[in-house]
Amino acid sequence: MTIRTSCLLIALATALSPTLCLERTAAQEAPGPEGGEAQLPDVDSVLDYLDDLYRSSSSHAVMEMTVIRERGTRELRLESWSRGEEDALIVIREPAREAGTATLRTEDGLWNYAPRADRLIRIPSGLLSESWMGSHFTNDDLVRETSYDEDYRASLSWTEREGERYLQVTLTPRPEAPVVYTELRFLLTPEAWIPVRWEYLDEGELVRVMTFDDVQSVDGKPLPLRMVVRPTDEPDERTVVRYRELELDVPVDADLFTRRGLRRVAGS
Amino acid sequence: MTSLKLGLRNLARNRWRSGLTLAAVAVAVGLMVWSLSLYEGWIQAMVRGATAVETAQVQVHTAGYVDQPRAYRGFRLDAPELASVRRVPGVVAASPRVELHGLVGNEQRSQVARILGVDPELERRTTPVAEAVTAGRWLADEPPSRAEPREVVVGSGVARQLQVEPGDELVTFLEAADGSLGNDLLRVVGIVRTGNTALDQQTVYLHLSDARTLGALEGEVHELAIRTEDLTRAAESAREVAAALGARVGMPEGDGASPGEELVVRPWQEVLPGVNQMIVVFRRSYWILYLLVYLLAAAGILNTQRMSALERRREFGVMMAIGMRPRRMFRTLVVESGVVGVLGALIGAAGGAALSWYHQAHGLDMSLFTDQAAFSYMGVAFTERLYFDLTLGNVVEPVLVMLGVALLSGLWPAIRSARIDPAPTIAGRTE
Numbered sequence: 001m002t003i004r005t006s007c008l009l010i011a012l013a014t015a016l017s018p019t020l021c022l023e024r025t026a027a028q029e030a031p032g033p034e035g036g037e038a039q040l041p042d043v044d045s046v047l048d049y050l051d052d053l054y055r056s057s058s059s060h061a062v063m064e065m066t067v068i069r070e071r072g073t074r075e076l077r078l079e080s081w082s083r084g085e086e087d088a089l090i091v092i093r094e095p096a097r098e099a100g101t102a103t104l105r106t107e108d109g110l111w112n113y114a115p116r117a118d119r120l121i122r123i124p125s126g127l128l129s130e131s132w133m134g135s136h137f138t139n140d141d142l143v144r145e146t147s148y149d150e151d152y153r154a155s156l157s158w159t160e161r162e163g164e165r166y167l168q169v170t171l172t173p174r175p176e177a178p179v180v181y182t183e184l185r186f187l188l189t190p191e192a193w194i195p196v197r198w199e200y201l202d203e204g205e206l207v208r209v210m211t212f213d214d215v216q217s218v219d220g221k222p223l224p225l226r227m228v229v230r231p232t233d234e235p236d237e238r239t240v241v242r243y244r245e246l247e248l249d250v251p252v253d254a255d256l257f258t259r260r261g262l263r264r265v266a267g268s
Numbered sequence: 269m270t271s272l273k274l275g276l277r278n279l280a281r282n283r284w285r286s287g288l289t290l291a292a293v294a295v296a297v298g299l300m301v302w303s304l305s306l307y308e309g310w311i312q313a314m315v316r317g318a319t320a321v322e323t324a325q326v327q328v329h330t331a332g333y334v335d336q337p338r339a340y341r342g343f344r345l346d347a348p349e350l351a352s353v354r355r356v357p358g359v360v361a362a363s364p365r366v367e368l369h370g371l372v373g374n375e376q377r378s379q380v381a382r383i384l385g386v387d388p389e390l391e392r393r394t395t396p397v398a399e400a401v402t403a404g405r406w407l408a409d410e411p412p413s414r415a416e417p418r419e420v421v422v423g424s425g426v427a428r429q430l431q432v433e434p435g436d437e438l439v440t441f442l443e444a445a446d447g448s449l450g451n452d453l454l455r456v457v458g459i460v461r462t463g464n465t466a467l468d469q470q471t472v473y474l475h476l477s478d479a480r481t482l483g484a485l486e487g488e489v490h491e492l493a494i495r496t497e498d499l500t501r502a503a504e505s506a507r508e509v510a511a512a513l514g515a516r517v518g519m520p521e522g523d524g525a526s527p528g529e530e531l532v533v534r535p536w537q538e539v540l541p542g543v544n545q546m547i548v549v550f551r552r553s554y555w556i557l558y559l560l561v562y563l564l565a566a567a568g569i570l571n572t573q574r575m576s577a578l579e580r581r582r583e584f585g586v587m588m589a590i591g592m593r594p595r596r597m598f599r600t601l602v603v604e605s606g607v608v609g610v611l612g613a614l615i616g617a618a619g620g621a622a623l624s625w626y627h628q629a630h631g632l633d634m635s636l637f638t639d640q641a642a643f644s645y646m647g648v649a650f651t652e653r654l655y656f657d658l659t660l661g662n663v664v665e666p667v668l669v670m671l672g673v674a675l676l677s678g679l680w681p682a683i684r685s686a687r688i689d690p691a692p693t694i695a696g697r698t699e
Contacts (some may be wrong), residue, residue: 067447069447071340071447072446072447074447074448092449095448097448098448098449101449101451111375112371112441112451114439114440114441114451114452114453115451116451116452116453117417117439117440117451117452117453117454118453119374119375119437119439119453120374120375120439121371121373121374121375121378121439121440121441121451122373122374122375122376122377122378123371123378124373124377124378124379127371127380131443133449134443134447134448134449259375
């Protein structure tokens with residue numbers, strides 16, 4: 001039983017490629033408990049597939065983000081770049097009042113760029129679970145401070161939701177791991193392993209759901225280009241992100257992920 | 269009357285002993301009077317400290333804001349309304365405030381801060397915050413020209429956390445009232461240290477107009493903080509302010525309908541229920557002090573009376589034998605205790621009141637008890653001098669309680685003496 005470390009992609013995902021590093025405990029459970037059930041695939045292969053699905057050395061994307069809150073709806077147009085596993089930059093293009101506002105992530109930390117002040121402001125680690133730019137995503141979705149690698153173990157099972165059968169990757173924290181969620185469930189289509197629904201649980205209670213749809217072929221791989229995140233305590237609220245453009249493995253200048261580079265693209 | 273005469277004569281027979289008992293009673297009462305004045309003074313100082321720099325004594329918000337402070341739950345406050353509040357008798361000043369929560373910091377470090385937008389002059393008149401500036405200066409009367417960074421005065425804890433001093437730049441980044449993202453460049457012009465921990469560690473002050481721009485709050489405020497002349501009359505002032513604004517006093521009871529845009533006026537007792545509750549509990553604990561101090565005095569009286577009664581057993585026996593009624597005997601002895609109690613209590617009350625009066629006028633130098641001249645306790649600032657609060661109640665209560673204690677502790681020796689059987693007692697045989 002080998003223990004390897006690999007990475008798979010999460011959430012705001014493609015744009016930022018925040019990598020989900022996960023230790024495979026190769027929870028090679030006996031295949032399907034129910035007799036006629038198809039045999040479970042190897043946990044390593046599934047995680048490898050998910051890794052490769054979103055893995056790219058760099059990316060460039062244009063997205064629309066709709067934040068639906070009790071008090072109103074905000075429509076934002078975002079542009080993002082990523083490079084390697086650490087560097088990422090998201091710039092708000094619209095609406096005009098907020099244009100140029102940006103979030104920069106490097107291996108040294110996470111910052112917001114305040115265009116009016118023309119300054120970066122560090123987002124302290126204590127604020128990681130706070131809302132990102134007023135949406136239902138959290139700063140932690142962007143930086144993934146919680147280490148899946150050290151804190152969680154993965155296992156596979158079959159599950160059924162509304163008559164559909166899915167492959168479920170369940171992440172459970174190791175004993176005494178300092179985690180926000182006590183369980184994560186990733187639901188994938190049984191054959192192609194396309195992400196469908198990710199569930200975040202705390203103390204056995206569902207607190208957040210992310211759903212994926214609008215699957216299209218990007219670089220020959222089927223990828224969901226729309227994701228919706230819903231907090232369960234505010235049933236009428238949600239944030240929808242839709243990719244308008246997505247390019248993987250395009251040349252992205254390393255200089256972009258510096259104050260100077262950021263200023264250049266944020267101002268444009 | 270005869271009982272009183274007999275009692276006094278008995279007391280005079282052993283002046284040394286009676287004097288000592290009297291002194292014990294006087295010291296106990298004096299100590300209580302002094303302590304109560306000290307504690308009441310401390311409560312006053314605490315309330316003043318708790319309300320002065322931050323909340324002031326009366327506040328106005330929308331009911332929704334009190335329920336859940338959200339940037340969009342502000343209200344419009346026009347000049348005539350503000351003027352009508354200031355005309356309310358007992359109101360010294362009123363400061364309209366915008367309150368925002370967001371990131372304040374720079375590229376190296378940041379923290380979540382409470383951003384208060386204030387009119388520098390009105391805030392200065394309402395709270396002593398402008399006097400608490402330890403470096404730099406308070407906000408200028410007018411904000412700088414639009415091309416300049418906005419002026420900000422930061423709490424000392426914020427300055428320490430962000431490692432900034434006057435002249436340094438800061439950035440603020442927050443979610444505005446309309447859900448959009450506001451940001452601006454700030455320049456630290458001053459640092460305040462109020463001693464109010466929450467304020468010093470979390471609060472920064474901007475010009476009202478700058479905070480409105482930042483929070484997308486044209487013409488709105490979240491809070492009107494009102495300073496009243498008399499702490500103890502805050503509730504009355506709140507009622508009068510409510511009448512002037514056409515607002516309600518206190519939050520609506522129950523949590524039925526979600527509170528809306530109705531204006532709510534609240535005195536400090538309601539704004540800071542914790543402080544009010546603490547005062548109630550604190551006052552109850554006075555009885556522990558009574559118990560400790562008066563137990564000693566009671567033991568003194570009991571001991572003296574018992575001793576003196578035992579000494580006079582044979583005498584009592586003779587008196588009973590020649591026809592003194594037990595009830596008379598009992599009364600005489602109770603009167604003895606009573607006289608000691610009354611005299612001692614009066615002397616003690618006079619002494620305690622005199623000392624308290626002195627400390628009320630000149631204050632007690634608290635630096636005797638602590639290295640720091642001014643200190644902060646539970647987030648409340650205290651100056652080095654504590655001024656006592658001497659009230660009639662603080663004097664009368666210890667005296668009355670002492671009378672009760674004195675009579676009670678004289679009871680047992682009196683009962684024992686009244687039950688004497690004359691024959692064996694005169695014969696010298698013990699019971």
